[in-house]
Amino acid sequence: MSQAKVLVLHGPNLNLLGTREPEIYGHETLDDINNLLYEKAAFNGWEVKALQSNHEGALIDAIHAARLDGTAAIIINPAAFTHTSVAILDALNAFDGKVIEVHLSNVHKRESFRHHSYVSLRADGVIAGLGSQGYLAALDALIKAADA
Numbered sequence: 001m002s003q004a005k006v007l008v009l010h011g012p013n014l015n016l017l018g019t020r021e022p023e024i025y026g027h028e029t030l031d032d033i034n035n036l037l038y039e040k041a042a043f044n045g046w047e048v049k050a051l052q053s054n055h056e057g058a059l060i061d062a063i064h065a066a067r068l069d070g071t072a073a074i075i076i077n078p079a080a081f082t083h084t085s086v087a088i089l090d091a092l093n094a095f096d097g098k099v100i101e102v103h104l105s106n107v108h109k110r111e112s113f114r115h116h117s118y119v120s121l122r123a124d125g126v127i128a129g130l131g132s133q134g135y136l137a138a139l140d141a142l143i144k145a146a147d148a
């Protein structure tokens with residue numbers, strides 16, 4: 001599939017990447033990560049649109065918009081909303097394309113409240129603990145699956 005559209009959603013506090021707990025989340029900024037995704041998408045003739053928000057409703061609105069604009073897949077790091085948001089799960093359940101959940105850190109190695117994910121109930125794939133490579137692996141998997 002060429003020209004497929006992917007929405008990349010970053011949840012709360014991920015705008016602080018690079019300076020936020022770098023021992024956990026790494027030194028790359030959100031722009032660094034988005035630029036890697038834009039490059040990989042462009043190389044493969046795909047389109048990535050990235051959005052970060054600290055507001056649950058803005059993420060939900062973006063998922064609703066993706067239902068109508070031909071978006072084929074959503075890569076989402078819901079950040080702390082992973083562990084709390086039935087509303088984001090419900091929005092993703094109303095989206096027909098593929099969903100891949102990404103976490104920079106290995107949430108399963110951390111506090112027990114991070115072990116549960118509402119979004120995992122919907123995700124087709126989950127990647128945790130690979131840092132920024134996790135987002136690239138997610139995009140790679142979508143591209144390979146579409147070519148298969």
Ligand code: DQA
Nearest residue numbers: 077078079080103104105114
């Ligand atoms: C995170 C893990 C979450 O538990 C945390 O609240 C985040 C980031 C990650 O990418 O590792 O903000 O989603």
